[in-house]
Amino acid sequence: MHRLLLPALLLLPLIAEAGNLRFAEDQAPALVNPIYGSTMAEARVNELVFEGLYTDDTELATTPALAESSRIADDKLSMEVTLRSDVAWHDGQPLTADDVVFTIKAMQDRATASTESGRVAWIADAVALDARTVKLTFVRMEARPEDKLFFKILPKHAFNGLPVRRSDTFRTKPVGTGPWRLALFNEDNSITFKKHDGWRDAVGIDEVTLREVADKNYQAKLVLYESLEALVRVLPRDLAMLQNNRKVELYPYQTNSWWYLGYNLNRPLTANASVRRGLSELVDVDALLAPVGTGARISGPFVPSSPYYNHDVEPTVADADEAATQLTAGGLVQDGDTWKKDGRAITLTAVAPTSLESVQEVAINLQSQLQSAGIKLDVQFLDDATWKQRVWRDHDYDLLLGQWTFDRNEDIREQFHSLGTRNFVGYKNPAVDALLDKARDATDPYVRKATLREAHKLIAADQPMLFLWTLDSYAAMSVRVKNVLIHPFYFFTFAPKWTMK
Amino acid sequence: MARFAAIGWALAGRTLTSILSVLVAGTLIVGLFARAPGDAIDTLENGDSVRATLESEWGLGGSFLARVGTGMARLSTGDFGESLTYKPGVPVLDLVRTGVVTSAQLLLPATLLGLVLAFGAAALAGGAGGSALARIMRLLSGISALPLVLGALAAVNGVNAATWALLERGLIDRPSWFALPEEPGLVRTGLAIALLGFGSARFAQLTRRARSMLAVLDSAPFVAAERARGGPLVPLYARHLLVPTLRLAADTLPALFAGLIVVERAFHLPGAGTSFWESCAHRDWPLAAGLALAFAAGVVGLRLLSEAVAVVVDPREREALA
Numbered sequence: 135m136h137r138l139l140l141p142a143l144l145l146l147p148l149i150a151e152a153g154n155l156r157f158a159e160d161q162a163p164a165l166v167n168p169i170y171g172s173t174m175a176e177a178r179v180n181e182l183v184f185e186g187l188y189t190d191d192t193e194l195a196t197t198p199a200l201a202e203s204s205r206i207a208d209d210k211l212s213m214e215v216t217l218r219s220d221v222a223w224h225d226g227q228p229l230t231a232d233d234v235v236f237t238i239k240a241m242q243d244r245a246t247a248s249t250e251s252g253r254v255a256w257i258a259d260a261v262a263l264d265a266r267t268v269k270l271t272f273v274r275m276e277a278r279p280e281d282k283l284f285f286k287i288l289p290k291h292a293f294n295g296l297p298v299r300r301s302d303t304f305r306t307k308p309v310g311t312g313p314w315r316l317a318l319f320n321e322d323n324s325i326t327f328k329k330h331d332g333w334r335d336a337v338g339i340d341e342v343t344l345r346e347v348a349d350k351n352y353q354a355k356l357v358l359y360e361s362l363e364a365l366v367r368v369l370p371r372d373l374a375m376l377q378n379n380r381k382v383e384l385y386p387y388q389t390n391s392w393w394y395l396g397y398n399l400n401r402p403l404t405a406n407a408s409v410r411r412g413l414s415e416l417v418d419v420d421a422l423l424a425p426v427g428t429g430a431r432i433s434g435p436f437v438p439s440s441p442y443y444n445h446d447v448e449p450t451v452a453d454a455d456e457a458a459t460q461l462t463a464g465g466l467v468q469d470g471d472t473w474k475k476d477g478r479a480i481t482l483t484a485v486a487p488t489s490l491e492s493v494q495e496v497a498i499n500l501q502s503q504l505q506s507a508g509i510k511l512d513v514q515f516l517d518d519a520t521w522k523q524r525v526w527r528d529h530d531y532d533l534l535l536g537q538w539t540f541d542r543n544e545d546i547r548e549q550f551h552s553l554g555t556r557n558f559v560g561y562k563n564p565a566v567d568a569l570l571d572k573a574r575d576a577t578d579p580y581v582r583k584a585t586l587r588e589a590h591k592l593i594a595a596d597q598p599m600l601f602l603w604t605l606d607s608y609a610a611m612s613v614r615v616k617n618v619l620i621h622p623f624y625f626f627t628f629a630p631k632w633t634m635k
Numbered sequence: 636m637a638r639f640a641a642i643g644w645a646l647a648g649r650t651l652t653s654i655l656s657v658l659v660a661g662t663l664i665v666g667l668f669a670r671a672p673g674d675a676i677d678t679l680e681n682g683d684s685v686r687a688t689l690e691s692e693w694g695l696g697g698s699f700l701a702r703v704g705t706g707m708a709r710l711s712t713g714d715f716g717e718s719l720t721y722k723p724g725v726p727v728l729d730l731v732r733t734g735v736v737t738s739a740q741l742l743l744p745a746t747l748l749g750l751v752l753a754f755g756a757a758a759l760a761g762g763a764g765g766s767a768l769a770r771i772m773r774l775l776s777g778i779s780a781l782p783l784v785l786g787a788l789a790a791v792n793g794v795n796a797a798t799w800a801l802l803e804r805g806l807i808d809r810p811s812w813f814a815l816p817e818e819p820g821l822v823r824t825g826l827a828i829a830l831l832g833f834g835s836a837r838f839a840q841l842t843r844r845a846r847s848m849l850a851v852l853d854s855a856p857f858v859a860a861e862r863a864r865g866g867p868l869v870p871l872y873a874r875h876l877l878v879p880t881l882r883l884a885a886d887t888l889p890a891l892f893a894g895l896i897v898v899e900r901a902f903h904l905p906g907a908g909t910s911f912w913e914s915c916a917h918r919d920w921p922l923a924a925g926l927a928l929a930f931a932a933g934v935v936g937l938r939l940l941s942e943a944v945a946v947v948v949d950p951r952e953r954e955a956l957a
Binding site: 164165172244245247248249251299300301302303305321322323346347348355356358359361517518519520522523526527555 | 672673677678679680681682683684685688689692717720721722723724795799813814900903905916917918
């Protein structure tokens with residue numbers, strides 16, 4: 135009896151510390167496959183279950199994850215990555231170089247229709263040299279290819295070859311190498327993740343549960359009621375309520391996301407740069423920001439903490455006189471309280487996605503500001519599917535309110551290059567194209583920094599969008615969760631070190 | 636014998652009419668979704684670049700007529716396809732079956748509750764009229780669904796807040812249903828059933844029809860005779876109300892389905908209503924069509940059932956058919 139009791143007593147602190155961390159998402163992912171991820175909820179789930187060759191350390195510097203070491207060729211056109219030998223998939227199979235090759239080929243295969251294919255577009259070829267070594271050949275010279283090897287690796291043995299399909303059973307029975315394995319899709323749409331016992335390091339929390347709570351307003355309440363231990367982002371209006379609770383701790387963190395008011399450059403009126411500048415100068419951005427939280431104003435397509443942010447460019451300031459000058463230069467005529475073009479009062483259509491929190495307040499304020507300046511604004515809130523159809527596919531809008539979120543690479547090429555797949559505002563500037571090409575090809579980080587700062591300046595001058603702000607983000611955690619360090623993009627990158635009392 | 640054959644033929648004819656109704660409904664549903672603006676590919680981030688691949692994989696290309704024709708041909712063989720974006724890859728039939736079974740646990744008690752309340756209100760409100768209960772029933776029969784939805788949500792929040800206050804003071808243990816339980820709890824499900832049965836089945840209209848049914852029976856000679864004899868009236872009323880009540884239930888079913896979508900969403904309950912809402916939000920037309928067809932089949936099926944029961948229990952119906 136004593137022989138059993140002693141080890142049990144020794145184990146007691148460990149048992150007490152392991153627990154179930156429950157966090158909320160607006161919508162639980164129906165598909166857990168990192169090559170099809172498109173929402174932040176999916177990115178967070180993928181961070182629990184899967185790993186890339188490289189990841190961020192706590193200083194957000196690139197550090198090996200599944201990779202043990204790598205060697206970049208002198209000509210910077212290829213590299214060899216050696217995998218760790220102590221990595222097993224959740225089903226017990228060992229990680230091999232074939233898995234890495236399979237993942238890259240799957241993402242590149244057009245029939246797979248991966249949303250993440252852009253992350254491997256720079257890889258010309260991938261070959262397994264042996265069970266633990268993979269050789270990557272690049273399309274062009276790469277100075278720091280490790281920074282681009284964060285995409286998650288899939289197990290080749292879990293698929294029936296290529297192409298991978300969205301409907302593969304893997305979507306609900308994923309096999310990863312991450313610190314937690316997906317245990318169950320529950321009937322109430324929650325997802326249970328259990329600790330991966332074979333993970334190389336200690337994992338402090340036994341079980342993680344994603345709870346689907348569609349009502350954002352209810353999420354903070356559930357933290358108060360101890361029905362959740364973590365809330366990824368607290369709404370500004372809930373900050374005070376949670377701050378005053380002794381069982382909840384707030385953690386500020388910086389995200390690479392920013393809000394913007396985009397102009398449709400395919401429409402004759404907003405294609406005119408003077409009109410865009412004039413409209414931007416009619417907007418009091420600080421007044422728009424005040425009701426939705428605190429944050430920093432931005433003047434271009436990066437957050438102020440980014441190395442690529444050009445601090446010499448000032449954010450746009452509301453100036454009615456200058457706005458009038460610009461609008462007049464753009465061919466508009468002020469008739470009493472109304473701005474007109476060719477004798478007709480200006481009416482613009484602004485669209486905003488309903489999924490973007492606090493967007494209603496911003497849009498209504500914007501409508502009121504422009505209305506009092508003499509421009510009628512028709513605001514339409516669109517669900518995700520209609521948003522993608524109206525904005526992405528049909529480009530059917532005058533103005534759009536939106537937010538971009540970037541990972542650590544802050545690659546704005548897709549948004550601002552004339553060939554960018556997310557450039558749905560229709561922005562085209564050969565000089566910016568050249569700078570973005572140069573930044574992509576730059577092997578020297580200082581050259582990349584200088585180039586993107588220059589791009590920031592040119593884009594700000596062209597005003598394809600009014601750059602608004604980056605919001606301060608706070609996560610709420612139960613005080614029972616200890617050692618909390620939050621990754622600004624993937625949230626759970628450092629979660630294995632979290633513990634629970 | 637000839638009478639039975641005639642009844643059999645008549646019932647077979649009604650069954651055929653019901654099947655045709657479902658087929659017409661199916662064609663309309665498939666047609667509507669084929670003409671719906673946008674599709675599942677629009678919801679994908681890289682929709683433009685993968686459209687050609689996925690249009691052929693998901694059968695979203697081709698003309699309107701071709702899509703309706705293909706859709707109906709597949710449905711006629713029992714092939715409902717797979718969910719595209721809401722639950723990618725899961726057979727639609729599985730999702731419909733699960734959704735219907737789950738929602739039936741709300742729909743059946745809600746239907747019963749609606750009918751019991753309606754007949755109760757009709758009996759009381761149509762009576763002396765002076766009692767407090769009769770006044771309450773009259774008041775309830777005039778209430779629309781909206782304040783009920785708001786009231787129910789306020790009740791959920793109130794129950795949660797009050798429970799939390801008691802928990803914080805250490806007066807009670809944490810109840811299993813409190814603030815987002817693992818399984819839909821008794822309070823949430825109970826409120827959802829009450830709301831569905833009372834709110835979405837057009838309670839005022841239900842009560843009016845119940846009242847008119849009771850009035851017809853009240854003035855029927857056989858009821859007067861039974862009453863004069865001092866015999867039991869309840870079995871008599873029950874027998875004569877069965878068929879009209881089934882018809883009434885069938886008539887209220889479409890409204891209940893609509894209410895189901897709202898109630899399941901509001902109370903965060905899984906089921907066919909939630910699936911229908913989400914499939915539309917995800918432009919997952921095969922799943923939305925499958926669920927809409929299940930709703931249509933439910934209405935037609937209940938109507939057919941009421942006809943069959945009428946033939947079995949009501950001699951006048953048999954005579955009419957024969």
